[in-house]
Amino acid sequence: MTHKDEYFNRAKQEGYRSRSAYKLTQLDATATLLDEGATVVDLGAAPGGWLQVAQQAVGDTGTVVGVDRQRIDALDGVETVRGDITEDSTKDEVREMVGEADVVCSDMAPNMTGEYDLDHARSVHLVRQALEVALDLLGPGGDFVAKVFDGQDLADLQADIEPEFEYVREVRPDASREASSELFLVAKGRLTAPVAEGDTVTVDIVDTGHEGDGIAKIEGYTLFVSGAEEGATVDVQVEEVKPTYAFARSVE
Numbered sequence: 001m002t003h004k005d006e007y008f009n010r011a012k013q014e015g016y017r018s019r020s021a022y023k024l025t026q027l028d029a030t031a032t033l034l035d036e037g038a039t040v041v042d043l044g045a046a047p048g049g050w051l052q053v054a055q056q057a058v059g060d061t062g063t064v065v066g067v068d069r070q071r072i073d074a075l076d077g078v079e080t081v082r083g084d085i086t087e088d089s090t091k092d093e094v095r096e097m098v099g100e101a102d103v104v105c106s107d108m109a110p111n112m113t114g115e116y117d118l119d120h121a122r123s124v125h126l127v128r129q130a131l132e133v134a135l136d137l138l139g140p141g142g143d144f145v146a147k148v149f150d151g152q153d154l155a156d157l158q159a160d161i162e163p164e165f166e167y168v169r170e171v172r173p174d175a176s177r178e179a180s181s182e183l184f185l186v187a188k189g190r191l192t193a194p195v196a197e198g199d200t201v202t203v204d205i206v207d208t209g210h211e212g213d214g215i216a217k218i219e220g221y222t223l224f225v226s227g228a229e230e231g232a233t234v235d236v237q238v239e240e241v242k243p244t245y246a247f248a249r250s251v252e
């Protein structure tokens with residue numbers, strides 16, 4: 001039996017609205033995306049297989065919002081927005097509904113022309129639109145997942161996503177069709193720090209951490225500075241940036 005038949009049949013038996021549901025299940029198993037109580041925004045969500053998987057994972061304390069140009073039939077515990085996510089009015093509606101999100105995922109696909117380069121370019125455009133929504137909605141440490149068709153612009157796309165997250169990886173779920181060029185970019189750990197790796201800044205050491213590092217604050221964000229004494233003002237270079245803190249070292 002081909003993968004297509006296998007997942008199609010499973011979806012029917014297990015009550016999922018689409019075989020795509022298994023792609024999100026497999027992405028979650030690989031990259032730990034869907035925590036209980038989390039807020040998930042799903043772009044290109046119709047007919048709703050991913051919404052079902054997300055709702056089951058986040059449970060009653062979580063929030064799931066699905067967005068699509070197409071109608072999404074009502075689903076318990078899921079809110080929906082009907083609209084084109086490339087339009088500002090749709091983005092505004094989603095922002096008002098959600099506030100801050102833990103996960104933004106996109107299974108959006110362009111209408112296929114069969115012309116490989118064009119379909120690839122349109123798919124990359126949709127990922128960039130989804131990324132805009134993700135950067136707007138994700139809180140520190142939030143995750144972004146988006147389907148894209150492989151092709152020449154993939155490396156540039158990935159390079160543009162990378163500085164915004166702790167790391168980005170490509171995942172090809174088993175449930176994707178064998179001959180498909182689709183893959184998923186999984187970006188973990190949204191970085192909202194006011195500093196970037198390599199930056200040099202002057203900071204006041206206002207506290208001492210458990211491990212003896214000096215602690216400085218930049219706009220409320222914590223910088224651990226090795227070997228710096230409380231009360232000192234030092235020039236530091238940022239070495240490693242995490243969603244809620246960074247490591248830095250003193251420079252001469």
Ligand SMILES: C[S@@+](CC[C@H](N)C(=O)[O-])C[C@H]1O[C@@H](n2cnc3c(N)ncnc32)[C@H](O)[C@@H]1O
Nearest residue numbers: 018020044046047048049050069084085107108
């Ligand atoms: C592969 S389907 C999603 C299947 C879904 N993940 C599921 O599990 O049921 C792709 C969806 O993306 C939607 N889509 C494509 N471009 C869009 C856009 N610009 N705005 C909103 N939805 C879009 C399509 O309408 C389509 O329903």
